[in-house]
Amino acid sequence: MKHSIKKILQNKWIKRLLLLVVAVFLFFVSLFFSIYLGLFGKVPSKEDLSFIIQEESTEVLDKDGELIGKYYIYDRQPLEFEDFPKHLIDALVATEDVRFFNHDGIDNVSLLRVFVKSILLQDKSSGGGSTITLQLAKNLFGRRDYWFFGIVVNKFKESIIAKRLEEIYTKNEILTLYFNTVPFSDNTYGIESASQKFFNKSTKDLSISEAATLIGSLKANTYYNPRLHLDRSQERRDVVLSQMEKYGYLSADSLEVITETPVELNYRSFNHDQGVAPYFREQVKKELSAILDTITNSEGEAYDLYKDGLKVYTTLDLKMQQLAEEAMKTHMAKLQKDFEASYGNAGPWTNSKLIDAEVKKLPKYKLYKEQGLSDAQIQDSLAVKREVELFSWAGDTIQNLSVRDSISQFLKFLNTGMLAVDPSSGAVRTYIGGVDYRFFKYDHVSQSERQVGSTFKPFVYTAAIQNGMDPCEYFSLAEVTYTNYKNWTPSNSGSNEDDAYENYSLEKALSHSVNTIAVKVLNKVGISKVIEQAQRMGITKELPNEPSLALGVAQINLKELTGAYTSFVNNSHVAKPYYITKIEDHHGNVIASFEPEIAEEEAFNDYTRQVMLHMMKATVNHGTAKRLRSRYGLKNAIAGKTGTTQNNKDGWFVGITPKLVTVTWVGNDNHSIGFKTTGMGQGANSALPIFGEFYKALNADNAFAEITNAHFEASSQQVITDLNCEPEKHDGFFKRLFKSKNKKYCCPIKNRIS
Template sequence: MNINKVKLIKWAKRIGYGLGILLAIFIGFYSSIYFGLWGQIADSEELARLKQSQATQVLDVNNDLIGKIYVYDRQSIKYSDFPQHLIDALIATEDVRFYEHNGIDNKSLLRVFFKSILMSNDSSGGGSTITLQLAKNLFGRKDHGVFGIVINKIKESIVAKRIENLYSKEEILTLYLNTVPFPDNTYGIESASEKFFNSHTKDLTLVQSAALVGSLKANTSYNPRRYPEKSNTRKNVVIQQMEKYGYLSASEATKAKTDSITIDYQNYAPNEGLAPYFRAQIKKQLDSLLKQKKYFKPDGEMYNIYHDGLKIHTTLDNTMQRYAEAAMKEHMRDLQRQFEKAYGQNAPWLKGKHAFEAAKKRLPVYKKLKAQGLDEKAIEDSLKQEHQTDLFSWDETTVKSMSTLDSLEYYSKFLNVGLVSLDPSNGAIKAYVGGIDYGFFQFDHIVQSKRQVGSTFKPIVYTAALENGMDPCSYFPIKAITYTDVDNWRPTNAGGSEDDDMNYSLQNALSNSINTIAVKVLYETGIANVIGQAKNMGIKSNIEAVPSIALGSSNLTVLEMATAYTTYVNGSKPSNPVFITKIEDKDGNIIASYEDLHPEDNSNTAMAFSDDTRQVILEFMKATVNEGTAARLRSTYQLSNAIAGKTGTTQDNKDGWFVGIMPKLVTITWVGNDNQQIGFSSTGLGQGANSALPIFAKYIQKLNADSNYNKITKASFETPSETVLNSLDCEATSTDGFFKRLFGNNKDERKFEKKEKKKGGGIFGWLKKKDKEEQ
């Protein structure tokens, strides 16, 4: 045997041994992965019961998505919901031999090996199949150091083959499209469709499908919101691939390439998007509801609102909410500018002012530093340290370096807002605006904030008066008097009209919000009777038994006041506010029905007052809109709807209120500063008719322009009974008559002693009778 041949055989053996050793090492390495030495791999049993975290959906009354509660923004749909062009785009772009391989595409792997590794050609594409990507999406990747990429790839190949053995190709596509990550931290095609195009997956166009499939290559780079040009270029690559593999004709591809991507972005993040305050309240209610054992899963586990893909059906109306938010922003942007301009350089929120110093000492960080024993100078120095912070603005959010004290001064100037609209017939909340921006001001001004309600409490006082026997045509002198039983308290009227010698009817007094008469009506009726009336109308907060409640000194929530006012258009019964109507699991099975969630039946609620009283007070509040303090609804905003209402302004112009009552909608708006030491600089600016009423007016204007809401906007009040109309047949004012002749020499400072009156009794009831005798 020739020596060269011997050498060749030796080398062949060495190579063989070397390859054998490498193969043995690879087999050992592969086995170590397969049997879990590098972490457990999902077995067939686990894969057969795949459970992916799904976002809980919050739906409006029309089943439109208004928000989600999630760790991962994902919601699953069925294969039948995928349009064919979506499937075609995915196959053509990500895995053209998807229907031919068993999870591993050997041809693609060879192409990658030879072109990418041996020939350094980056255009060869990737060797990952849809099934391999699914395996990665389902179980993620772990850090195994320098061997990480190899170990993870082998794990994914094992899982991919198991998936192919367990599931059909349609099922794999369904799993993939329901779990694959899209831009903006979005998981699954349905969530991506709703976020970027405000559309369900089944309604996606070819161009929209191509854009979303194109983004899978690089979520950040091809984000259609952030990088529209790059997204469009990538979309055209997908279209080209579809044409290449016969999914589109040349003409179809050409047209699709020329069509641009139009984004209709919907943000469902907890702090952003539509109705964030409402969604936060829904989450609070769910946290409480789902802890009740009757709402546990069949297996005894508690439902998890972050993972179980629940569907929460609510009363909110998506469109009405948009109108309400738009109206709020339009008005508050302008009001904030006026508010700051009116104060100028003497604003109470500026450093060194009393309101600022008091707010500083309420800061948690101030209290923490104080508890550590630091003196005022050290605390001040600490609070002056600057840091980067996002700043809210009515124009746009900016980032600026500022200290805690600078930030406090900046944010202390902002007015905030609350708006709620209810269907009075059932308490369904149709619109809910808890503040000007949830991302920066998460305090909910509908249910968390209790503020003085001002003159919006007066209708309750007058309601109690009528219920306790007072005649609707009772007259009261507008003149101010001093109450010796309340530290010589002397309530007055805006504009100084308390010195007038005229007597006002109840309707005229309420529609013009006369303070002096409201207190006299309270005394005539009895404080206990007024408080009892408020409780019967659904107010649950404590109301202090003091005469100033006639002027709205009580601190109540916006939702409480809305509940009370529903009585005037709901058969004299308060409507219990309703947020959630039904809860379903991810498969549509009902977990909690309306009856489960709301066992109380409004029809069984006792009437808070008589029908006659209800009709009389409604007439009083119609006059408020037609000729009283809310007349600008007619003059300035040209609203011709059937509206009754009441304005409210509190002491030092710190709170502005407006209540708008329509036959099928009760809406309350509130405006004020969260720091209750800061009010408006003038009544002209801060009164409810100027600060709160315009939000309601702009909101109703938008509803009027939408014919879909004609049932609300064109509804009419019932015609008052003949008895009610007769009881209101009197002049708005009267002369003092016999009363003035008898007591005309008495001076303004005459004291009025508090007395408990019988129905229709007392000096003012007697005055009414004597005046009618003289007329």
């Protein structure tokens, strides 16, 4: 026997083979120790691994702690072990590492199986030898490119790290680290982020089917992405469920029932330009960045918005926001269709001069100009067509368009802004900055300033009542020419010659938004006093020192306008809209907190407030906003004001209820494009329906009963008495006989600011 072995060993080919085996063995041993000693880069020590710090996304939460969105580089939301349902852990172990609780980071049984079946027998179905701990090591530290031996070096590194992790952490702690770092589909890191994204729920609420779906995607998170490949994802889910049944984590009956149930996603994107309240999240991010610039952590370092796992508590009501967005989409889709149909094929967005003007604003055009290209050369360059994704209410499309074509498409779309706040604090409950943040980044709540039209008239009437004007004072509807203002003659929509003989009380004049009377009231009280009143109500914009101010030619920010109107239901105090209540670090420590900003001084006395509220209730009950009652069937306590600007460029509606003040605006981003007709463009048709649809949805949801069932306080007896007059008076026979129907020339506008 010994002689036979000696003879075999003397064979030169056998000798060479043995030497090769020994050389390979020594090579890998040397390679392992060189890796262990750090020659291929430092391997984390036990001390390093004891202080694993993971980058965490900053979470934006609504007023009830519900997740609205996140700011991140890696979309990750860490959880504690107690947050993981048992069936989630069972699915992972059964699928990825059935001996997880028995090995020390390296599963020698699996490695032997891989060597024999996968390498020697070439059985691709035999499975891998990677453990959960090895995968964790890869998730934590990634892999580097080491040329020819990259896979070997990385595997050795991971095995060293895995061994050390097992010595430092318990199995439950390793599972916690794994679930918080493992990459899922759609650039999502950690089980909580994946659960929120694909099923819109917390990890602890995942069903067995949902847990198996997410675990199944780990095998190849693009190939088994449930959003992109639902059929594949479901097949993979069934494999996971079968593994759970095979290893005793699931009964055969349960397996049969669950596999018969299709996977149902409730996908919710947290990308910055998608998902719920994207304009709000962007505005919060701007304010948050400014806040974080003023504070540091316990080590004196600045906070990182994208990595430090902050929690930002906001005033937004997530459920209310979703209802507001649905209301906006319902109305704007229909209005856009009507808007385009009204112009037919001759819409202003086809006007060459208008398109030329927009082309010249482009950075690319300006760059070509700086490079010395002629207009003809620039136009040739911009005429090249390329694939462009276009917004459409019927569904986004991709078309081959030139730059001019793209501008024409962009110009046709109406946009909107909507803000709803709690008037007692200014807390923002809903925030819509535009129709779709992906395509229209400009924010019509915080950035835009538009003419406010007739929504400014309540400022005029408030100044009048506050300065002693009788609520039952009558003014003629007759047109008047103001001699010291270029003979300017304001008129009323749908006016006729009999208007000269009609006289309205202040209530009817405001509720029916009569232009001629608004200017007369301003003239009587004085421009300076109207401007002062607006300033006391929180308007900081410099207002035009002109009589047309009464008709809302001032361009005011929607957010500021909303704050001004809170004073009518906040005991005459202005509540400034705000978004953030507090910020916590990832340990739960409050690092900043914010209180409502309520003006200390009253904007007007309580008598004025009650009179104005009564007049604006009349607007809803039988004035320009009466369709809230007739068309939308709203029986709530509502006061309001519609607004329309010159040439139907802007439509507004202000809805005031005891516990919510809402302002909506609709128009085109290009100020030269308006609605073709007043009937379509007036605030009652363009902006009011968003409020109408919104409040219908609130009424249908008992969660908002405290808001929708609220009532205005009873007016004082003096207010009731002072408003007890006929809404209109007609001139008698003799007065009509001697009163001219022609335009009346009036004295100069009073109290202009010099």
